[in-house]
Amino acid sequence: MANLIYVINTSLDGYIADENGDFDWTEPSEDAHAFFNDFQRSVGTSLIGRRMYETMRVWDTFNLDDLSEVEREFAQAWRDTSKVVYSTTLDTVPEPRTRLEQTFDPEVVQAMKDQADRDLSIGGPGLASEAIRAGLVDRYILRLVPTIVGGGTRSLPDATRADLALNTTRRFDDGSVLVDYSLR
Numbered sequence: 601m602a603n604l605i606y607v608i609n610t611s612l613d614g615y616i617a618d619e620n621g622d623f624d625w626t627e628p629s630e631d632a633h634a635f636f637n638d639f640q641r642s643v644g645t646s647l648i649g650r651r652m653y654e655t656m657r658v659w660d661t662f663n664l665d666d667l668s669e670v671e672r673e674f675a676q677a678w679r680d681t682s683k684v685v686y687s688t689t690l691d692t693v694p695e696p697r698t699r700l701e702q703t704f705d706p707e708v709v710q711a712m713k714d715q716a717d718r719d720l721s722i723g724g725p726g727l728a729s730e731a732i733r734a735g736l737v738d739r740y741i742l743r744l745v746p747t748i749v750g751g752g753t754r755s756l757p758d759a760t761r762a763d764l765a766l767n768t769t770r771r772f773d774d775g776s777v778l779v780d781y782s783l784r
Contacts (some may be wrong), residue, residue, distance in 0.1 A: 652727070
């Protein structure tokens with residue numbers, strides 16, 4: 601059985617975007633970007649909500665020649681990953697290896713985990729909250745950015761408890777810190 605991994609950039613006070621929806625403060629250093637490249641290569645399927653899809657879809661369209669080496673590596677890893685977009689407002693998702701689901705069904709996601717030979721990732725705090733509340737998330741990988749934004753979109757859901765065990769930590773050149781936890 602594969603793991604479902606929630607991976608997210610978050611401010612020190614627990615937000616993925618500030619009150620204005622800005623997340624430019626999450627821009628990773630080259631070594632942080634390289635970590636995410638390696639992580640993305642390990643994922644077979646990414647589950648993402650509409651807003652995360654709209655943010656990430658540019659990686660399917662960039663001209664690879666216009667990107668730095670680390671960006672090019674991420675774009676290729678992203679393109680090689682199957683994606684499931686959860687949205688009630690989209691009619692289509694035209695990118696290759698991408699399919700649309702109208703509703704998040706925990707039983708379907710559990711079946712995906714049971715049948716997968718590679719880990720799955722989940723992106724976007726709204727969708728991840730549903731998976732966390734359903735007890736589907738096995739690992740939490742958070743890149744803590746040394747910024748306090750004071751409010752905005754929370755990276756983790758309120759009124760939810762999970763007892764975790766630390767797998768690893770890593771410090772990046774930009775001062776951000778990665779924490780990787782698994783369910784106990």
